[in-house]
Every structure is written in C-alpha cells, then in structure tokens.
Amino acid sequence: MSDAESPSDEFEPIDVFEDEETPDLRPGADSCYKCSTCDTNCPVAEVDDDFPGPKFQGPEQWRLKRKEDTSVDSSISKCSNCMRCDSACPSDVPLSQMHNTARAEYVDEELSKTSLTYWRNRILANYRTSAFLASKMPRIANFAMNFGPARWAMEKTLGVTSERDFPAFATETFREWWEREGGADGSRERAREARERRGEDVDAEKKVAYFHGCYANYNTPEVGKAMVRVFEHFGYELVVPEQRCSGTPMFANGMLEDAERHAKVNVSSMGDLVTQGYDAIASCTSCSMALRQEYPELFDIDGIEDLAENTWEALEYLRVQEDLSGELSAAVVEDEDLAELAYHAPCHARNQGLDGQALELFEDLAGVDAEDVGDSCSGISGTYGWKEEKYETSMKIGEEMFDHMEEAEGEVGMTECPTCAMQMEHGTGYEIKHPLEVVESALI
Amino acid sequence: MAFPGDPRSDAKVTRYAHALDGDADGERERLAAHVARVHEGEPRVGFPAVLGEDHPAEIRAALADALDADVFEVPMGPPSLPGIRLEYAYRDALGEAGVHVVRRPVVDYETDGDGRLTAAVVERNGQHVPHYADSFVLATGGLVGKGLDSDRGGVREPVFDCHVPHPADRYDWFVDDVYGEQPYPRFGVVVDDDLRPRDADGRIEFENLRAAGSVVGGHDFAAECSGTGVSLATGDAAGTAAGSDTQ
Incomplete structure (x- = not known):
C-alpha cells in the first residue's frame, strides 16, 4: 500500500523490528478492523470462555507488546494452531503467523526450561524422534506405549493424557518398504511402463518428490504406498528424499528453533529437487500447509519460496495435471470397507482450499459413498489433544464431529490428516482411511 | 438485564446463541422470565440479535409464547449472528443444488x-x-x-x-x-x-x-x-x- 510509503525524503518510519530476520507483523496488525469473525470461527473459544480468542492473540497482543515490560500472555498456549482464523479473516491478517511468533516468544521468555511442561511439550513436538526410536523395535514399543502403569506414570509425571491409545508403529516403515521396492530406480522403471501403457511419451518429464512426513513413514505406511502406486499409475516417477519433521507440531508448541533446524534439512533436500524440475507432493495436509505457508512466513532459508510455490497436496496435483475425475468416474471400488465413508475435512486442508476435494472426486466413483460430517474442527490439533490439561477441551471441540459421524451411514471414516484420524478413531472406534487409499482401490 | 447462567461480561455473541440453541438449563424460559419482570403488555419485544445460531425460529417462538408478544431481533455490529445464519443458509442451499465451493x-x-x-x-x-x-x-x-x-x-x-x-x-x-x-x-x-x-x-x-x-x-x-x-x-x-x- 502506498499509504506506507514515505511522503518525503525526511520521513523516517519508526524502527519497530529488532532485526531483519524478524517477520514484519505491523501491516497485518494494521489490517485488522476488529470484525471479530476470527473469534466466532475459533474452535477453542467456542468451548472455553476464558480463551480470549485469535483477535487478542494476534493483532491486539502485538500492539500491547509495543509497550515495554509487556510479556506474551500465557493464554497463547491454549491456541491449538488449527489456523481456522487465517481463512476466516476477511482482511488477510496473518493471524497464525502472529500466533506462531507470539507462542515462540512465550516459550522462550516465560516458560522455564527446567519445567516438566516444557519438556513434555518438547517431547510431543519432537514426535519424529520418539517414532524413530520406536520403529527400531515396533512390537515392543507398541506394547510399552500402551502399557497401563507406564501410561499412568506418563500422565502423572509429564501430563500426557492416559485417555488415548498411542498409535501403533508399523513393523516395516514406509522408507524400508520403498527401498525394498527398488527406490527411485524401481519407480522410474514402473513409471515408464505406465506411460507406455497409457500411450504417453515414454520419455516425458513426470517427476515428483514425495514428502511423506513422519506419520506415513512410521505409523501408516499404507498411505505412502497408496501415494506411490497412484502416482506411478499416472506415469510419475517418484523420489523420496531425505526429510525431517515438517515442523507442524513444533510451531504449535512454540519450538521454532527445533522447527527451523528440521526445515533447513527439508528445504535443502526438497528444494534441490524442485530446482531440478521436480514438484513436491505431500499426502498429509498439515505437512503441505507447513511447506507452503508456515515456512515462508516464519523462516528465511535459501530456496524456501521456491519450494513453497512448488508444493502440492497429492490429489490436488493429480486433479490439475491429470484427468483424475474422469478416471475415477469410470472406475469401480469393490472393497466393501470403502462403501460408506464419513469424511472429515481437516482444518489445514480447509485453509488450502482443499476441503471439498475428496467429496467432489468421489461423487461419481461407483462403489463409494462419501458423506461430509460437517465443518467443525476435530479438536485434536496434533499434540494439543495429547496434553492432559487440554484433553477435555479437545474432546468437547470434537463432539460435533463425533455426533455427525455416528449419524452418517457406515462405520469407516476418511480424512487426509493423521491426527484428525486419531481423534476420529478415538471418538467413534471407526477405522479411518486416507483418500489416497480410496483412489488406489479404484484405479490399481 | 442479566442473561441466564451469568456468562462473562465480554462473552461472545455465539455464547448466548449456543446457550439458547441447546436450552440445556431452560435458558429460553429463564430469559423470558427475566424479561417478563419489566414487560408491561407491550405488543412487541426486541432482543439483541443473539437468538440462536441453529434454531432461531424455535427460540423466537418460545419467547413470543412465554411473553405473549411478538418477538424481533435488533441487528448489532459484527460479528453478526443474522449474518452467520445467512451464510449457513447459503451454504446449505449451495450444497443442495450440488454446487462445490x-x-x-x-x-x-x-x-x-x-x-x-x-x-x-x-x-x-x-x-x-x-x-x-x-x-x-x-x-x-x-x-x-x-x-x-x-x-x-x-x-x-x-x-x-x-x-x-x-x-x-x-x-x-x-x-x-x-x-x-x-x-x-x-x-x-x-x-x-x-x-x-x-x-x-x-x-x-x-x-x-x-x-x-x-x-x-x-x-x-x-x-x-x-x-x-x-x-x-x-x-x-x-x-x-x-x-x-x-x-
């Protein structure tokens, strides 16, 4: 806006930013005209009267903080980072960016580094580390993680709720399977065969780099396998580059330094491939959200914008590049487990404009009837619902979704987000599928 | 006039609306009883526009019945509950017409x-x-x-x-x-x-x-x-x- 331009050479804007790396949040704060639409869309404020809501956490707190001796209010840790406020705002205020920076400052300056809460949050945020260790001995880990007395102790000492069952670790990770299938070389061969079968140019440049995220690797490799098979079916050759956590649970816990360390690895390995003409594809909507929006909002890493602009969610990509709808409307799904699906759109999918995608795609797919269970938040928001003191809030937010799932036909759920899936299963006992698994069943 | 259940003084409009929607503690009847104390037979009674998000017609009818008067809402500043209802009605109509958004x-x-x-x-x-x-x-x-x-x-x-x-x-x-x-x-x-x-x-x-x-x-x-x-x-x-x- 030119209103921010200097009217004369003498004009010196007030320097309110500590350094060049700190994101400039002032234009966002100034754009807020206090309509409070964010507050009415916030799932936490809906069930917790004492939570002041996104408008306070974002623009108002930012303005208050201009005064000296004002610290970030502890209520920031009640924000679950669902990011619904971002898409609710009619004025493009970068609310989640403001929340992420405020939360990081709160953790940095207000939370004792020797407190159990800090370490509990750090362990939860670094889920990849625990999952990595557990994947070395998955059967023992699966037993130990859901062993009653151990869980009781975890709740009492660390504040990790014992109400939830830990997700099972796969006995073979996605990456182990991928290596066994021949890795990138195997994929290149299968993709060439597919292109030939489809009557396409066998030498066509159809190359994607898969960001599987931690969950598809350690817990639900079937989602990663579906991704590989579906993309190869359309003639794409995949590579699975070195990767760390996308950072989503770290942003949500105010651990921006951890997140940046992981982001650097991801931007470097994925970014190199993007430079070579690969597109980056994620099957988890929170991972794609992080790479597309949070990375460029929060970090200043070489190549980060390039990666953000070339990152896609899996089905979104195929819809734009291929005639996915056409192939699906000519296909039939015979797996009876997929006949009736209760679909929940994750908040992070909603923010990427992907909330209607799965339902639209499966509208003309024979053998599948997918039903929307409403636009409420599932309430788990990654690590949020695992915290003992947040568990009740998390389940209260989820109530609307559970009710709609019970009302829907069938007892199988569907969603793109691994932690929404956890919550859906926890609240209803349903088995939960990823849309890629449905596409796999239809086309492969 | 106090709202039944004593919500925070800065409670969101949706808080009142959801309390009346759910009617878990007889909020509709209790709200009518509060108003009845000052209602002197006026034929029309206006409420701030907080009369429910999901069931506004039912709530309005319940209040009208209890007060024996016509009940209407006075629109307020944002966030506007009538606006939210309109948005939901629009969304539902689009859904029924098979429109993707x-x-x-x-x-x-x-x-x-x-x-x-x-x-x-x-x-x-x-x-x-x-x-x-x-x-x-x-x-x-x-x-x-x-x-x-x-x-x-x-x-x-x-x-x-x-x-x-x-x-x-x-x-x-x-x-x-x-x-x-x-x-x-x-x-x-x-x-x-x-x-x-x-x-x-x-x-x-x-x-x-x-x-x-x-x-x-x-x-x-x-x-x-x-x-x-x-x-x-x-x-x-x-x-x-x-x-x-x-x-």
Missing part, C-alpha cells in the same frame, strides 16, 4: 483472446489453479470488502482490472462535510443493463463477466441504507443472467 482468493484470469473469460485463477497458498467456467460473476464487495483497492495513485478493481471511474486528484474523492455527499462510497465498476462491467470507453469488459453487490458503483450503501437491496437485486439479476448464458 472453493474458498480461496481469485488472483488472475485467463481469456480466449477474443473477449471472453475462460478461467478464474485461484490462489492456494502459493499455487495458482485455474477454475474453468462458461460464465463468471464478480461479487467481491466494495472498499471495505476489498473488492475495490485504492492507494494514493488511484482506485482499482483488482481481480479483472475492470474500469472504476474516479477523479484523478485524490482530494476530489471526498468532501470535508463528513455526512455530506461523499464521492468515494459511490466508486465501483460501471455496469450495463445486463450487469456486464464496461470499460472507460463504454465497451463491455468481458462478454461473460457480470458484477453484483458492493463492487458495483453508483450507490452509497451507508448513507442510503441500500446495501442489502442493491446486493439482492444485482445478485439475483447477475446470477440469473449468468445461469441462462450457460444453458
């Missing part, structure tokens, strides 16, 4: 090079995805809704860059009398009888683009209290015309 901004467009739009390009956190259609309606709002953009240099319609007439000198955009005949609220695109925006020379901008609502110039909705009327009339006409084009 993508809630992301349109940042660009594609044409056939011959005066017709072919696609609206939607931004999705960095991605630019074209959505193809036979007909388009521009209903992006006015200066507040950001369907019109302005800076010191001028006023623009940012999506299709439709012509928005305005004085070259920005000191002519307003008059000093705050409640006087202000020019700036009337800024907007100029449409023909078929609601198709016109360029500076009076030619149609795109054969298959129509405009509706506050992005259309020539009215001052705040001074005239004409916002809803203009939106409904132009929305209906533009939607009908766009629809008949695609038949």
Whole structure:
C-alpha cells in the first residue's frame, strides 16, 4: 500500500523490528478492523470462555507488546494452531503467523526450561524422534506405549493424557518398504511402463518428490504406498528424499528453533529437487500447509519460496495435471470397507482450499459413498489433544464431529490428516482411511 | 438485564446463541422470565440479535409464547449472528443444488483472446489453479470488502482490472462535510443493463463477466441504507443472467 510509503525524503518510519530476520507483523496488525469473525470461527473459544480468542492473540497482543515490560500472555498456549482464523479473516491478517511468533516468544521468555511442561511439550513436538526410536523395535514399543502403569506414570509425571491409545508403529516403515521396492530406480522403471501403457511419451518429464512426513513413514505406511502406486499409475516417477519433521507440531508448541533446524534439512533436500524440475507432493495436509505457508512466513532459508510455490497436496496435483475425475468416474471400488465413508475435512486442508476435494472426486466413483460430517474442527490439533490439561477441551471441540459421524451411514471414516484420524478413531472406534487409499482401490 | 447462567461480561455473541440453541438449563424460559419482570403488555419485544445460531425460529417462538408478544431481533455490529445464519443458509442451499465451493482468493484470469473469460485463477497458498467456467460473476464487495483497492495513485478493481471511474486528484474523492455527499462510497465498476462491467470507453469488459453487490458503483450503501437491496437485486439479476448464458 502506498499509504506506507514515505511522503518525503525526511520521513523516517519508526524502527519497530529488532532485526531483519524478524517477520514484519505491523501491516497485518494494521489490517485488522476488529470484525471479530476470527473469534466466532475459533474452535477453542467456542468451548472455553476464558480463551480470549485469535483477535487478542494476534493483532491486539502485538500492539500491547509495543509497550515495554509487556510479556506474551500465557493464554497463547491454549491456541491449538488449527489456523481456522487465517481463512476466516476477511482482511488477510496473518493471524497464525502472529500466533506462531507470539507462542515462540512465550516459550522462550516465560516458560522455564527446567519445567516438566516444557519438556513434555518438547517431547510431543519432537514426535519424529520418539517414532524413530520406536520403529527400531515396533512390537515392543507398541506394547510399552500402551502399557497401563507406564501410561499412568506418563500422565502423572509429564501430563500426557492416559485417555488415548498411542498409535501403533508399523513393523516395516514406509522408507524400508520403498527401498525394498527398488527406490527411485524401481519407480522410474514402473513409471515408464505406465506411460507406455497409457500411450504417453515414454520419455516425458513426470517427476515428483514425495514428502511423506513422519506419520506415513512410521505409523501408516499404507498411505505412502497408496501415494506411490497412484502416482506411478499416472506415469510419475517418484523420489523420496531425505526429510525431517515438517515442523507442524513444533510451531504449535512454540519450538521454532527445533522447527527451523528440521526445515533447513527439508528445504535443502526438497528444494534441490524442485530446482531440478521436480514438484513436491505431500499426502498429509498439515505437512503441505507447513511447506507452503508456515515456512515462508516464519523462516528465511535459501530456496524456501521456491519450494513453497512448488508444493502440492497429492490429489490436488493429480486433479490439475491429470484427468483424475474422469478416471475415477469410470472406475469401480469393490472393497466393501470403502462403501460408506464419513469424511472429515481437516482444518489445514480447509485453509488450502482443499476441503471439498475428496467429496467432489468421489461423487461419481461407483462403489463409494462419501458423506461430509460437517465443518467443525476435530479438536485434536496434533499434540494439543495429547496434553492432559487440554484433553477435555479437545474432546468437547470434537463432539460435533463425533455426533455427525455416528449419524452418517457406515462405520469407516476418511480424512487426509493423521491426527484428525486419531481423534476420529478415538471418538467413534471407526477405522479411518486416507483418500489416497480410496483412489488406489479404484484405479490399481 | 442479566442473561441466564451469568456468562462473562465480554462473552461472545455465539455464547448466548449456543446457550439458547441447546436450552440445556431452560435458558429460553429463564430469559423470558427475566424479561417478563419489566414487560408491561407491550405488543412487541426486541432482543439483541443473539437468538440462536441453529434454531432461531424455535427460540423466537418460545419467547413470543412465554411473553405473549411478538418477538424481533435488533441487528448489532459484527460479528453478526443474522449474518452467520445467512451464510449457513447459503451454504446449505449451495450444497443442495450440488454446487462445490472453493474458498480461496481469485488472483488472475485467463481469456480466449477474443473477449471472453475462460478461467478464474485461484490462489492456494502459493499455487495458482485455474477454475474453468462458461460464465463468471464478480461479487467481491466494495472498499471495505476489498473488492475495490485504492492507494494514493488511484482506485482499482483488482481481480479483472475492470474500469472504476474516479477523479484523478485524490482530494476530489471526498468532501470535508463528513455526512455530506461523499464521492468515494459511490466508486465501483460501471455496469450495463445486463450487469456486464464496461470499460472507460463504454465497451463491455468481458462478454461473460457480470458484477453484483458492493463492487458495483453508483450507490452509497451507508448513507442510503441500500446495501442489502442493491446486493439482492444485482445478485439475483447477475446470477440469473449468468445461469441462462450457460444453458
């Protein structure tokens, strides 16, 4: 806006930013005209009267903080980072960016580094580390993680709720399977065969780099396998580059330094491939959200914008590049487990404009009837619902979704987000599928 | 007057609405009882617009019954519950009509090079995805809704860059009398009888683009209290015309 331009050479804007790396949040704060639409869309404020809501956490707190001796209010840790406020705002205020920076400052300056809460949050945020260790001995880990007395102790000492069952670790990770299938070389061969079968140019440049995220690797490799098979079916050759956590649970816990360390690895390995003409594809909507929006909002890493602009969610990509709808409307799904699906759109999918995608795609797919269970938040928001003191809030937010799932036909759920899936299963006992698994069943 | 259950003094409008929707502790009856203490047989009783998000008709009927009077709502500032209800009703109607909704901004467009739009390009956190259609309606709002953009240099319609007439000198955009005949609220695109925006020379901008609502110039909705009327009339006409084009 030119209103921010200097009217004369003498004009010196007030320097309110500590350094060049700190994101400039002032234009966002100034754009807020206090309509409070964010507050009415916030799932936490809906069930917790004492939570002041996104408008306070974002623009108002930012303005208050201009005064000296004002610290970030502890209520920031009640924000679950669902990011619904971002898409609710009619004025493009970068609310989640403001929340992420405020939360990081709160953790940095207000939370004792020797407190159990800090370490509990750090362990939860670094889920990849625990999952990595557990994947070395998955059967023992699966037993130990859901062993009653151990869980009781975890709740009492660390504040990790014992109400939830830990997700099972796969006995073979996605990456182990991928290596066994021949890795990138195997994929290149299968993709060439597919292109030939489809009557396409066998030498066509159809190359994607898969960001599987931690969950598809350690817990639900079937989602990663579906991704590989579906993309190869359309003639794409995949590579699975070195990767760390996308950072989503770290942003949500105010651990921006951890997140940046992981982001650097991801931007470097994925970014190199993007430079070579690969597109980056994620099957988890929170991972794609992080790479597309949070990375460029929060970090200043070489190549980060390039990666953000070339990152896609899996089905979104195929819809734009291929005639996915056409192939699906000519296909039939015979797996009876997929006949009736209760679909929940994750908040992070909603923010990427992907909330209607799965339902639209499966509208003309024979053998599948997918039903929307409403636009409420599932309430788990990654690590949020695992915290003992947040568990009740998390389940209260989820109530609307559970009710709609019970009302829907069938007892199988569907969603793109691994932690929404956890919550859906926890609240209803349903088995939960990823849309890629449905596409796999239809086309492969 | 206190609301039953004693919510926080800065409680959100949705808090009152949901309490009345759920009626878990007889909130509807208790609210009527509070009002009954000061109600002296007036035929109409007005409430702030908090009478439910999901079941407003039921709540209004329950209060009217208990008070033996007509009950109406007085609209308040944002966030407006009647607005939220309208949004839900719209969403449900779209769903029933089989319409798919993508809630992301349109940042660009594609044409056939011959005066017709072919696609609206939607931004999705960095991605630019074209959505193809036979007909388009521009209903992006006015200066507040950001369907019109302005800076010191001028006023623009940012999506299709439709012509928005305005004085070259920005000191002519307003008059000093705050409640006087202000020019700036009337800024907007100029449409023909078929609601198709016109360029500076009076030619149609795109054969298959129509405009509706506050992005259309020539009215001052705040001074005239004409916002809803203009939106409904132009929305209906533009939607009908766009629809008949695609038949």
